[in-house]
Amino acid sequence: MKIPVIAVFDIGKTNKKLLLFNEHYQVVFEQSRNLAEAVDEDGFPCEDLDSLKLFVLNTMRSVFRDPCFDIKAVNFSSYGASLVYLDENGQPLTPLYNYLKPYPDELLEQFYSKYGGKEEFAYKTASPVLGSLNSGMQLYRIKYERPELLQKIKTVLHLPQYLSYLISGKLVTDITSIGCHTNFWDFSKNEYHQWLRDEGLMDKLAPIAASDERIETSFEGHVFDAGIGLHDSSAAIIPYLISFTEPFVLISTGTWCISLNPFNASPLTKEELESDCLCYLQYKGTPVKASRLFAGHEHEQEVNRIAEYYHQPKSRFEEMSFDKSLLKLENEGENEQDFSKQDLSDFESDAAAYHHLILSLVRKQKRSTQLIISGSNVNRIFVDGGFSKNSIYMNLLSFMFPEMEVFAASMAQATAMGTALVVHRSFGDIPTPNDLIELKFYSGK
Known part of the structure; x- marks a missing residue:
């Protein structure tokens, strides 16, 4: 059949x-x-x-x-x-x-x-x-x-x-x-x-x-x-809008990491525009406030640099576990220099270098995402795409947003699934499944 x-x-x-x-x-x-x-x-x-x-x-x-x-x-x-x-x-x-x-x-x-x-x-x-x-x-x-x-x-x-x-x-x-x-x-x-x-x-x-x-x-x-x-960015948020009613922000990660807040209706300010914020229109026609960060691209460039310097395969960093001892998070500040300008000889190991790269990216992500959270009653962050599978990224993000519930979201192809969901009625008179998204909670406390 x-x-x-x-x-x-x-x-x-x-x-x-x-x-x-x-x-x-x-x-x-x-x-x-x-x-x-x-x-x-x-x-x-x-x-x-x-x-x-x-x-x-x-x-x-x-x-x-x-x-x-x-x-x-x-x-x-x-x-x-x-x-x-x-x-x-x-x-x-x-x-x-x-x-x-x-x-x-x-x-x-x-x-x-x-x-x-x-x-x-x-x-x-x-x-x-x-x-x-x-x-x-x-x-x-x-x-x-x-x-x-x-x-x-x-x-x-x-x-x-x-x-x-x-x-x-x-x-x-x-x-x-x-x-x-x-x-x-x-x-x-x-x-x-x-x-x-x-x-x-x-x-x-x-x-x-x-x-x-x-x-x-x-x-x-x-x-x-x-x-x-x-x-594609508008399609990626559709499974979340269908599955959750409580306010949330979605960080859709790939070459660009795009933070999307469908629960922030305030007009864009001059400062937000200058910080690479914009609005999308979601599929029902209402605005979604968004901010963009070229973090996936930077990650790729810097992983190449680390792998070459330490003579390691790039695959080593794909499954690397989070090791808090490699970072001094209790002295967390925003004044660390951009990782691309960092001399790799400053680090004791490739793992330490990679942890600091992710820390640098997450600091930038916090600034980017915070822009679209301000003024809304969001208390949940969902992360999908490549970084959602990176335990170092997810642990550090939850540390940066201790007042939020931070989840790695996994599903079969968010963008494609959202694109399919809008024509769901073509399946006939059957309800949308209520288990579209699998969540993994990270606590930064």
């Missing part, structure tokens, strides 16, 4: 995954691929859209041919700040420009001077000034650098909605993609910012659909529901 499943494409910058979830949200099948990057017309690295399209379509065909599974729905999550420009025939006109691509200073100044200055604009759009990472700025750049291209653009889609479009054929915009540091959304008015109208760009945007909308779709003779796609 075939297993009813929801299929999710979880598209990261490097890793592209397809996961199949059964009705209990257990992963019953997983396929992963790394796709080689392409370059844009300036030679800057970018996602290869053709390869990505082939991966989605070929993987879809293979799972539909599998006699074990009955696919009830397909949904998509991917990284944000990436736009696909379609012509009148629904074909991409450009490469998928990389959000790390440098943005011209002159054009940046032109935009912000026209629309109220950086501080005021960032306040209204809950988007720190991030250049190409503000995806709206990519569209603005096309208007002024390549006006002939703009004339050919019929529809602009965020990457998750482009992936959905490949299967459903429907052109829509999703609120979680608009609401992630895009410069598109005016949080003070809860609508698109006026600059899009002033620049004559509103007609390029597909209509907004509900994040949990399901499109009845036929693909090579198979009928199923297609979701409209979600921004």
